[in-house]
Amino acid sequence: MDEFRYGDDGLQCEDVSLEALADAVGTPAYVYSRKMLDAAVHRFDQAFARVPHLVCYSIKANSNLTLLRRFIEWGIGFDAVSGGELYRAFRAGAAPKRVIFSGVGKTRDEIRYALNTDVLFISVESRAELDMISAIAVETGRVARVVLRANPHIDARTHPYISTGLKSHKFGIRIDEAPQLAQEAAAMPQVKVVGVGCHVGSQITALAPFKKAATSLRDLGRYLQYQGLELEYIxxxxxxxxxxxxxAPPTPEAYADALIGVGQDLGLTLVLEPGRAIVGTSGILLCRVIRRKSQGQKRFVIVDAGMNDLIRPPLYGSFHQLRPVRCREGKEVIDLVGPICESTDFLAEKRRTSRLQPDDLVAVMTTGAYGSVLASNYNSRPRPAEVLVDGRTFNIIRRRESYKDLIRLEE
Ligand SMILES: Cc1ncc(COP(=O)(O)O)c(C=O)c1O
Known part of the structure; x- marks a missing residue:
């Protein structure tokens, strides 16, 4: 389903002309399609419908409060990786029993916050963290439900910066050390081991790494059950x-079949933490051409969005399709760059596209995940507005920052 398509007024999101939207809201702006979000959430959730499961949307992919509220309406839980994300989840109205808390460097305050709000479970990443959780549980009089995040030493075959499942990475507990740690955890005061977990990376486009990781995790879960631990979640x-x-990544159905096939005989509730797969394709970054510039053989098109608004291309070498809002005659190869004083400030390099002229609008596609959340104020640039389109209407769900916002905390 693609709700970004060309109509009489050029590129639209659902039934809204992006030209009209840009006139009303300004640029740069992140624009999301409600229909696409809804479809992605329901398709993912439905794919697991035949087994007990909980989809915990990974807030880090896009933490906008309005989107979180929608996800709650649609019956989705949350995976939070910081105190700030827990705060957002609860501000959005999440039920604590549908929130899980992960992260490799949880602080004392964050652990206390998670325990006091009674989240479903805390995902544990090391022995030292377990000790801290137990101590805080005793101090607060709470029982800490924990899931051991195992590191199964699996190559996710994705970009090295978003790969997390090798033993050379900082994440998780080495899978061969997990049984011993589970026994120690079970003996700790106020700690209850309720499951096992893993996360081997992001933007994984083959089933094999998922199956391998799931099989290792299933074997660990089975072993812990055999040892007498009463697990509830995988x-x-x-x-x-x-x-x-x-x-051509696996469909949610193929992904679900693979995981259910491996995990279901343990009799546990499956927990999933999708981020990108839920919000990625539902969003674009809409920007406007400031001017053109040629430098030797190179043709630059300078737009009003830069690496502070979308850092994925320089950070991960990521590719985002470009769609001019109105297509002109003639094609050319250009670099789409921002106004920032860095040579890494590009949104697309060596891209063949229809000619772009000053004031033209262009959509940088598939930027709903890890787009706005990674935006910064570098070069003292106010962060972009965020807009949610719903049929013929649209709402600003995060207003564009002003110059005053830039200095608010410094005065
Ligand atoms: C622990 C954990 N869970 C879930 C996610 C979400 O990953 P993705 O957006 O690729 O689905 C991440 C992101 O890397 C993560 O670190």
Whole structure:
């Protein structure tokens, strides 16, 4: 389903002309399609419908409060990785029993916050963290439900910066050390081991790494059950990839079949932590051409969005399709760049596209995940507005920052 398509007024999102939207809201702006979000959430959730499961949307992919509220309406839980994300989840109205808390560097305050709000479980990443959780549980009089996040030493075959399941990574507990740690955890005061989990990376486009990781995790879960631990959850993490340009990732159904096939005989509730697969394709970054500039053989098109608004291309070498809002005659190869004083400030390099002239609008596609959340104020640039389109209407769900916002905390 693609709700970004060309109509009489050029590129639209659902039934809204992006030209009209840009006139009303300004640029740069992140624009999301409600229909696409809804479809992605329901398709993912439905794929697991035949087994007990809980989809915990990974807030880090896009933490906008309005989107979180929608997800709650649609029956989805949350995976939070910081105190700030827990705060957002609860501000959005999440039920604590549908929130899980992960992260490799949880602080004392964050652990206390998670225990006091009674989240479903805390995903544990090390022995030292377990000790801290137990101590805080005793101090607060709470029982800490924990899931051991195992590191299964699996190559997710994704970009090295978003790969997390090798033993050389900082994440998780080495899977061969997990049984011993589970026994120690079970003996700790106020700690209850309720499951096992893993997350081996992001933008994974093949089933094999998921199956391998799931099989290791299933074996660990089975062993712990055999040892007498009463587990309730097996958490397969997130990581399902999306097509940015030519990739053919598994469908949610194929992904679900693979995980259910491996995990179901343990009799546990499956937990999934998708982020990108839910919000990635539902969003674009809409920007406007400031001017053109040629430098030797190179043709630059300078737009009003830069690496502070979308850092994925320089950070991960990521590819995002470009769609001019109105297509002109003639094609050319250009670099689409921002106004920032860095040579890494590009949104697309060596891209063949229809000619772009000053004031033209262009959509940088598939930027709903890890787009706005990674935006910064570098070069003292106010962060972009965020807009949710719903049929013929649209609402600003995060207003554009002003110059005053830039200095608010410094005065
Ligand atoms: C622990 C954990 N869960 C879930 C996710 C979400 O991953 P994705 O957006 O690829 O689904 C991440 C992101 O890397 C993560 O670190």
């Amino acid at each position: 958490d397969f993490g997130g990581g399902l990839g999306i097509p940015y340009g030519g990739e």
